[in-house]
Amino acid sequence: MCGIVGYIGHRSAGDFLINGLRRLEYRGYDSAGVAVVNGRLDVRKKEGKVSELAELLENNPVTGTVGIGHTRWATHGAPNDINAHPHAASDDRFALIHNGIIENYSAIRAKLREDGYVFTSDTDTEALVHLIDDVQKKTNLPLVEAVRQALTQVKGAYGIVIVSRDEPDQIICARNGSPLLLGVGEGENFIASDASPLIEFTRNVVYLNDGEMAVVRRDGYEVMSIEGATVDKKVHKLEWDIEEIEKGGFEHFMLKEIMEQPEAIENSLRGRIRLESNQIKLGGLEDVMDRFVDAKRIIICACGTSWHSGLVGEYLIEKHARIPVEVEYASEFRYRNPILDEKDVVLVISQSGETADTLAAMRQAQQAGVLTIGVCNVVGSTIARETDAGVYLHVGPEIGVASTKAFTGQVTVLAMIALLLGKERGLLDDEKLRHHLEALMAIPEQIRRMLNTDAKIRQIARDYRFASNFLYLGRGSNFPVALEGALKLKEISYIHAEGYPAAEMKHGPIALIDQFMPVVFIATRDAIYDKVVSNIEEVVARGGTVIAITNDDNEELDPLCEYVIRVPRTTEGFEPLLTVIPLQLLSYHIAVMRGCDVDQPRNLAKSVTVE
Numbered sequence: 001m002c003g004i005v006g007y008i009g010h011r012s013a014g015d016f017l018i019n020g021l022r023r024l025e026y027r028g029y030d031s032a033g034v035a036v037v038n039g040r041l042d043v044r045k046k047e048g049k050v051s052e053l054a055e056l057l058e059n060n061p062v063t064g065t066v067g068i069g070h071t072r073w074a075t076h077g078a079p080n081d082i083n084a085h086p087h088a089a090s091d092d093r094f095a096l097i098h099n100g101i102i103e104n105y106s107a108i109r110a111k112l113r114e115d116g117y118v119f120t121s122d123t124d125t126e127a128l129v130h131l132i133d134d135v136q137k138k139t140n141l142p143l144v145e146a147v148r149q150a151l152t153q154v155k156g157a158y159g160i161v162i163v164s165r166d167e168p169d170q171i172i173c174a175r176n177g178s179p180l181l182l183g184v185g186e187g188e189n190f191i192a193s194d195a196s197p198l199i200e201f202t203r204n205v206v207y208l209n210d211g212e213m214a215v216v217r218r219d220g221y222e223v224m225s226i227e228g229a230t231v232d233k234k235v236h237k238l239e240w241d242i243e244e245i246e247k248g249g250f251e252h253f254m255l256k257e258i259m260e261q262p263e264a265i266e267n268s269l270r271g272r273i274r275l276e277s278n279q280i281k282l283g284g285l286e287d288v289m290d291r292f293v294d295a296k297r298i299i300i301c302a303c304g305t306s307w308h309s310g311l312v313g314e315y316l317i318e319k320h321a322r323i324p325v326e327v328e329y330a331s332e333f334r335y336r337n338p339i340l341d342e343k344d345v346v347l348v349i350s351q352s353g354e355t356a357d358t359l360a361a362m363r364q365a366q367q368a369g370v371l372t373i374g375v376c377n378v379v380g381s382t383i384a385r386e387t388d389a390g391v392y393l394h395v396g397p398e399i400g401v402a403s404t405k406a407f408t409g410q411v412t413v414l415a416m417i418a419l420l421l422g423k424e425r426g427l428l429d430d431e432k433l434r435h436h437l438e439a440l441m442a443i444p445e446q447i448r449r450m451l452n453t454d455a456k457i458r459q460i461a462r463d464y465r466f467a468s469n470f471l472y473l474g475r476g477s478n479f480p481v482a483l484e485g486a487l488k489l490k491e492i493s494y495i496h497a498e499g500y501p502a503a504e505m506k507h508g509p510i511a512l513i514d515q516f517m518p519v520v521f522i523a524t525r526d527a528i529y530d531k532v533v534s535n536i537e538e539v540v541a542r543g544g545t546v547i548a549i550t551n552d553d554n555e556e557l558d559p560l561c562e563y564v565i566r567v568p569r570t571t572e573g574f575e576p577l578l579t580v581i582p583l584q585l586l587s588y589h590i591a592v593m594r595g596c597d598v599d600q601p602r603n604l605a606k607s608v609t610v611e
Contacts, residue, residue, distance in 0.1 A: 002085075002099040003027035003071040004180065005197050006161045006171050008218050009188020013067030014057060016190075020197030021050045021069045023245060026253075026399050027193060028073030029600050031084035035095035038064030041165040043095055045084035049600075066168055068161045068191075070097035076105070077122030087126045089133040090117065094143060094164040096132070098125040099193060100157035100178040108153070128154065132162075144172050144215055151176075151213075151226050157356065161191055174213040174226070179354045179382065182206040182214060182221055184235060189216045194352075194378070195238050196245050196397065203238040207380045236380050244396045252598045254400035254492070258584050259451060262444040264395035264405040265577070268412045273441060278434050280420045288389040291371050293424045296343035298323055301330040301361040305403040305487065306349040306410060311480035312576045313347075313414035319573055320422035320436075330357040333364070340368040347373045351398060351406040353381020362387060375413050377406055391417065400599050402491045404584050407484060408447075408577055415440055415574060439571035443578070446568040450581050457582055460547060460563050461589035464518050470497040471509055472583075474522035475532055481522050481576045485583030492601045493591040502535045513544040520547045520586075521561075522579045525554055526572050536560055549579050 003024025007016045017034045025032075032053040033045025042062045046053045050071060070085035077083035086095035102108070105124035108131050113119070117130045131153065136146035143164050151158075157177030164170075173180055173191050183190030183198035183205055190198050191214075195205060206223070208214060212231055214223045223231045250256035257264075272281055285292060298317060300310035307329060314325040328338075330348070334357060340346075346365035350358045353376035362372050362383060374383040374390030377398065384390060395409035419436055422428040428436070464470075470489055474482035483499035490497050500509055502521065513519065519539050523532040533556070539546055540560050548557045552566035567578040591598050 002073050004097055004099055004159055004161055004193040006068040006191035008066045008171050008216055009185065010065055013064050014062045017067050017069035018054050018057065020192065021071050023196040024193065025050050025071050026401055026600065028071045030072045030074045030079035032071040033084045033086050034062065034067055034069040035086040035163055036062040036064040036067035037163050037165055037168045041088060041092050041095055043086055043088055045081060047080045047084060066163055068097050068163050075101055076124045083121045083123050085125060087121065087129045089129055093166055094162055096125065096129045096160055096162045098128065099159040102128055102154055102158065103156035143167050147172050147174065148213060148226060148228060159193060169217055171216045175208040176210050177356065180208045182216060187218055189221055191216060199238050199240055200242050204235050205238055206233045206235055239379055240397055245399060254402055254404060254588055254598050257398055257400050257405045258588065261405045261408050262448045264409055265412050266444045267394045268409050269441060272416060273437050275437060275441065278430055280416050282391050282416060282420060284391045285389050288371060292345055293421060295323055295345040296341055298325045299344060299346045300325060300327045300349065301333050301346060301358055302349040303330050303355055303357055305407050305484060306351060308480045308484040309407050309410035309414060310349050312411050312477050315477040316415055316418035316573050317421060320418040320428060321425055322427060323421065330361040334360040340365065340370050342369055345371045345373060347375065348383060349375045349410055350383055351377045351403055353378045353383035359383060375410060377409065401601055401604050402488055407580065411576055436571055439574055443570065443574065446578060447581055450567060454585060456565060457585045458589050461586055461593055465590050465593040467495060467518055469517050470495060471517060471519045472497060472499040473502040473505055473519065473535060475502045475528050476526060477573050477576050478522040478524065478579055481579050484580055485520060488584055488587035491604060492587055492598050493594055493596055502532050505535055513539055513542050515543050515545060518545050518547055523548050523550045523557060524575045524579060525551050549582055
């Protein structure tokens, strides 16, 4: 959730921290703050977005070359100046920033109050600050050892970073369930919750695992376990370029990422589909392919948009590979003692590779001895490191909170997995496989053509921007698209919207239909097209307003619908890669016309790394 950044080196820490927080603001934007060491500990923090903190620092600057910064997504305590991070020890000896939730903070707080500590905030983080302070004062240990001992008393998730007035040549950090990585420079080093603040300065990074701490200095770093054992770490190379995390002339990151989808899907396909030999090569699955092919059942676990892509994956895998698939909300799967068989496969999907519930579901499956496969976008993320095998999306960084190109990237990867399983199980002969591979390779150019016809979608947005409710309906593989279209509208425009299977409309939602409630149908010409047309006629008969998405050679719906949006034809099952595009654009334009903050919608953060 929250964004964390730290710096020790020769540059102005304040400048680096503010620029880093701007790159991390998609992780949380309730409040922001910095702490810089320069003979003393200077803390500045402010409710609101990073721009308000930057204005505060212009009027009341900090100086120094060692510091930490934080942008908050509130869990404990309302967004305000007092609850903003960093939180300092009572005598301002050190300051701490924190992402996560300290589950036993109430017990820690009660004990520390008995010892005379005074709390000024409502946060769980302040309890940790005072706990570290208490341990150090009672033991007279160096700060790093006091931190280590304090963390053995903590239950919950955390990514923490600490700077000290008395030990100014180091930064201490630790991770348990909340991502942290070190950026390795020359005469300077960096800390962040993801790579976006670092790639301007270094491509060399070290990923901390759960239960690990690090002491970071200008000339190097040491990594150890919470138990105190030294840990050797591999240095990874970042693949992203700085241009990929800039807006590149677009008004919003979301629009940029919608427009990037043709290239993103091409990158996801590149080197994996080989038309000349009629093959699919997914290198990350090669070592487990025998077990995957022989799976008794595949369980897909994910959250949010990734769960929607998993529903499309269920359709594709069952269609092409004939393996039973179940799609679970990771947050439900992890708590209901699921029945798992050693021949099951649990496939987890997460754009960030750090989603807390999805990680927990993956680890639960591993404890049961089940093969785990990850589908994620961020190289080196926890899911990428901990699953038995997996496939990267390779769609580039996604900064907008509302996921767009990650969804189409996930569906693309799941389509390749489905076709590969179908081939290996002998269910797709060479002719059928080539037909599907050619259709998949044609998707990027088809999306390019669609993106050049945005004017109609703008007009629809203009007409319906004041609607209070939307209903999205689809069938087959387009039912998850209905769910995703409704989610996008809710996330960024704050309009209530629901997605349903079209046939379920008569089991309740039809009671809501009137002239003021737009109904969006995904009605491509597939095996159940005629059924969807009947549903459209039922809505029209009740005075409803219909927006239909159908194929570009279909004019049958024009007399029935207020608006018809056309998409190219493709192989059945791949339609979601096309039908979702106009729904992304519709939600974007409505949000802009309503004056909403598209890239940073209220109450949302990009990756949910705490429960």
